[in-house]
Every structure is written in structure tokens, then in C-alpha cells.
Amino acid sequence: MGVLLRLPEAPELVERRWAGAPHAMGGRRARRSFTYQAFVPRAIADLDPRLQASLVEVVSAADQACRELNQDPPTLGNLEALARQLLRAESVASSRIEGLVVSHRKLARAFVESGQRGTASEVAANVRAAERAIELASSEDQLTLDALVEIHRILFTGSPADHLAGVIREEQNWIGGRQPNPSDAEFIPPPEEYVEPALEDLLAFMNRDDLPPTLQAAITHAQFETIHPFLDGNGRVGRTLIHVVLRRRGVAPHYVPPVSLVLAGRAGGYVKGLTAYREGQEEAWYGTFADAVEASARKAREFAGGVRNLQEQWFEQAGRPRPQARVRKLIAALPAHPVLDVRTAREITGAASQETARQAVNRLVEAGVLRQIGPRKKRNRLWECVGLFDLLDSFERELAPAGRAPRRTKEQ
Missing domain, CATH: 1.10.3290.10 (Fido-like domain)
Known part of the structure; x- marks a missing residue:
């Protein structure tokens, strides 16, 4: 990288020379040499901003x-x-x-x-x-x-x-x-x-x-x-x-x-x-x-309050499972795992087998807390929780109603 320089006490522009590329695509302007100015920010390690x-x-x-x-x-x-x-x-x-x-x-x-x-x-x-x-x-x-x-x-x-x-x-x-x-x-x-x-x-x-x-x-x-x-x-x-x-x-x-x-x-x-x-x-x-x-x-x-209300609803739909029940463990983890497979359900619940984890998932499907998505094959089945994605979409609309991001500028 060469010699490293110290930052100035105030921002400054430094001149640098761009070496032309005679065979570059894009016409004469893309091939020419020129001088440009780059921005060097001030040092801030000891900055004392007064507001x-x-x-x-x-x-x-x-x-x-x-x-x-x-x-x-x-x-x-x-x-x-x-x-x-x-x-x-x-x-x-x-x-x-x-x-x-x-x-x-x-x-x-x-x-x-x-x-x-x-x-x-x-x-x-x-x-x-x-x-x-x-x-x-x-x-x-x-x-x-x-x-x-x-x-x-x-x-x-x-x-x-x-x-x-x-x-x-x-x-x-x-x-x-x-x-x-x-x-x-x-x-x-x-x-x-x-x-x-x-x-x-x-x-x-x-x-x-x-x-x-x-x-x-x-x-x-x-x-x-x-x-x-x-x-x-x-x-x-x-x-x-x-x-x-x-x-x-x-x-x-x-x-x-x-x-x-x-x-x-x-x-x-x-x-x-x-x-x-x-x-x-x-x-x-x-x-x-x-x-x-x-x-x-x-x-x-x-949003956190909305998630709590949604989990309370799932809890009621599932028949108010006891604290150590696998179904309750799934409900507690669904905001972090809104789409899951049997392997994920087994990790969450600590079930001894995939079949035991699948039984917990099926109980939430029957309760209307989960619904199956994706492939119907038993090995690749996926489920998503009901209601969370609607809550997320509403949350985003309220915070960013314009729905637009800045025009992306090219980084070189």
C-alpha cells in the first residue's frame, strides 16, 4: 500500500493523477489521463462535538x-x-x-x-x-x-x-x-x-x-x-x-x-x-x-407488542400447552424461525427423534399456527407460522411508507 499518511485536522481535498488506459472501452473520455480531487476526512479520534x-x-x-x-x-x-x-x-x-x-x-x-x-x-x-x-x-x-x-x-x-x-x-x-x-x-x-x-x-x-x-x-x-x-x-x-x-x-x-x-x-x-x-x-x-x-x-x-399478542394468540389456539411442552417451545421460537423444517423443529424442542418433532409441528398445523409451504415430499416439507409475515409487512410500511430506497450509485 506504500506510505500511510496521517489524517488532517480539517477535511481537505488532495489532487491525484489518473493514468489513462489507451485500450479502455467507452470512448476517448474513458481512455484519457486527468487530475482529480479526492476527499480526505478530518481525524475524529479526539473529536469534541458541541451541539x-x-x-x-x-x-x-x-x-x-x-x-x-x-x-x-x-x-x-x-x-x-x-x-x-x-x-x-x-x-x-x-x-x-x-x-x-x-x-x-x-x-x-x-x-x-x-x-x-x-x-x-x-x-x-x-x-x-x-x-x-x-x-x-x-x-x-x-x-x-x-x-x-x-x-x-x-x-x-x-x-x-x-x-x-x-x-x-x-x-x-x-x-x-x-x-x-x-x-x-x-x-x-x-x-x-x-x-x-x-x-x-x-x-x-x-x-x-x-x-x-x-x-x-x-x-x-x-x-x-x-x-x-x-x-x-x-x-x-x-x-x-x-x-x-x-x-x-x-x-x-x-x-x-x-x-x-x-x-x-x-x-x-x-x-x-x-x-x-x-x-x-x-x-x-x-x-x-x-x-x-x-x-x-x-x-x-x-412491533414487539404485536409479536407478543400474536404469540398469545398462537398459545390459545394450541390449547395453552404446559411450560415444558414441545409445542410451547416451538411457539416461543417462531419469531426467530418463521419458516422451519423438521430438523429445525427438532433442534428447538430437543426432541429425541424427527418423528417426535414432526408430531409437535403437526399439532401446530392442526391448531392453525403453522401451515405447510413448498414441496409436499415428506423429507423436504417446510412450514411457516401464520400471521408473522403480515405483521412484518405492516411494520415496514409504517416505518418506510414511501417504500423506496436511494438510487444505487456504482461503487468502484
Whole structure:
């Protein structure tokens, strides 16, 4: 990578020369040499942001909304089931921002059916990367560069872009534009020699404990997107870092607020906010982000209540099974496993055999809690719980009524 450089105290543009490629496709403009300017962000490891009183209130309200979401444990189900479903909702929305659109039903099937390819498998990888990020935030005192690389590796391993998995870029990249060079790019991140020092500076900032958590998460996300340290996947990894900060700082010990759902529904404000951050109008971004955190946390709490009500309904339909009954164990786990097969049912219930697990599943089918989907063959049968996907769809519509993601710009 060559000589690594220190970040400046204030953002700056640096000039670099793009070497022409005489045989490149795309006409004269694609082949020529030219000078371009790349953006180098300021160092933030010791940043001391000063906020107006009105913004302090907005940030505090977002922190409090996260705490309230996490102070209300489920009465019938379990923490893991609800936490996993909220994380999946977050990952679906984060992927949608990048143009990867999949329904919750298809995503749930991707976790059960082996050999899945395409968009569902890519979004499932996003879920796994987010799960690992939150595990790291829960178990490690300090987030490291190796941990950050691991999150990216999980996102891309086994995908068509497997060769990019966990690889910090060693070349100039850019966002947007039609040319195979940055001549008409919408944004040019720092040159490659700044990337590792910028990441180390960012990690030092993330590992602090003296800032309001929502503010720290807002700066972390915007700074990561500005650095753009990978050739692809920066948006998805950057949004997992929001939850790393909120989990590490203790305001989201159980449930992540699905911030990406709000950001996807407010696409224009999201992009403008990140641009404002780079242009020195940080408070505009802080306000946009804090509003998204508060809204997602408030609605997530309502969603949690809806899941509890749905589980209570399933419980009644199943005849109020006793606490240790396999059927009750299935009901408690359904929000985390809304599509399941016999193998999954056996793991959940601890049944001694697949036939015993199948009996528990059949009882829930008879009660109207589960319905069979997919192939009719006994070996490959799948079931989905009744009502949860409708609840998820309603939850998404309320948080992101526009249903539109930002126009995806090309990452180079």
C-alpha cells in the first residue's frame, strides 16, 4: 500500500493523477489521463462535538427510545426470538438501500433451504454479518481492525464477489458516474494510502465512552461511509457499525432499532445528511440520524407488542400447552424461525427423534399456527407460522411508507 499518511485536522481535498488506459472501452473520455480531487476526512479520534441545545434534546430522546425498547422483555416468547427478527428487519432494509430487495418470507426460507443463491442468499449473509458485529460489540471491550475486516468477510464469503471478502482496498474507488474512471464521479473517497490510518482513527473514536451513544453512532456511520474502505459493501457494513456502537454503549443490550428501515424510507434525507456531514454541516446529519433512531426504536417497541399478542394468540389456539411442552417451545421460537423444517423443529424442542418433532409441528398445523409451504415430499416439507409475515409487512410500511430506497450509485 506504500506510505500511510496521517489524517488532517480539517477535511481537505488532495489532487491525484489518473493514468489513462489507451485500450479502455467507452470512448476517448474513458481512455484519457486527468487530475482529480479526492476527499480526505478530518481525524475524529479526539473529536469534541458541541451541539445546540435543541439538538441535544433530539439526541437524548433517541438514546432514551433505545433504552425503553430494551427495557421491555417479552412475556411469552424469548429475547433471542424477538431480537433476531428485529435484526433481520434491519438487514432486509439495509440491503434494500443497496438495491438488494427480498421479502421476509424468501429470506426466512433461505435460512432453512440449503443451496440458496441470488438475492436471498446475499441478504442472509448481511444478517450473519450483522449478528457477528453485535456479538463482537457484546464480547470485546475494544473493536479492532481485524473485527471490522471479519464483518466484511462474512458479508461476501461465498458470494459472486467472494474475492473481495475482507479485503481493504489498495486502489482508488469512487461513487457514481458513468465512466470506468472517476472523471464524473459523485464522490471520491480518500486515496488508498489514507484508508488504514482513517480506519484506525475511526476505531479509536468508536471505542470511546464519553459521548451520547446516538451521536457517536451517527458520526461513526458517516465517517465510515466517507472513508469507503472496501471496493463493495461499504453501506451494509457501515450500517452494522451503528448497532455495534449502540450495543457496546449499553443502550441496546437486547434489541437493535431497525434504523435502516427509516433511512430507506427517507432516502433523500439520508443521502443529503451524509453529504452535509462531509461538507461541514454535521448537525444537519446528527438531527436526521437521531430522528431515524428514535422513530425506529418507538415503532420497534410497538412491533414487539404485536409479536407478543400474536404469540398469545398462537398459545390459545394450541390449547395453552404446559411450560415444558414441545409445542410451547416451538411457539416461543417462531419469531426467530418463521419458516422451519423438521430438523429445525427438532433442534428447538430437543426432541429425541424427527418423528417426535414432526408430531409437535403437526399439532401446530392442526391448531392453525403453522401451515405447510413448498414441496409436499415428506423429507423436504417446510412450514411457516401464520400471521408473522403480515405483521412484518405492516411494520415496514409504517416505518418506510414511501417504500423506496436511494438510487444505487456504482461503487468502484
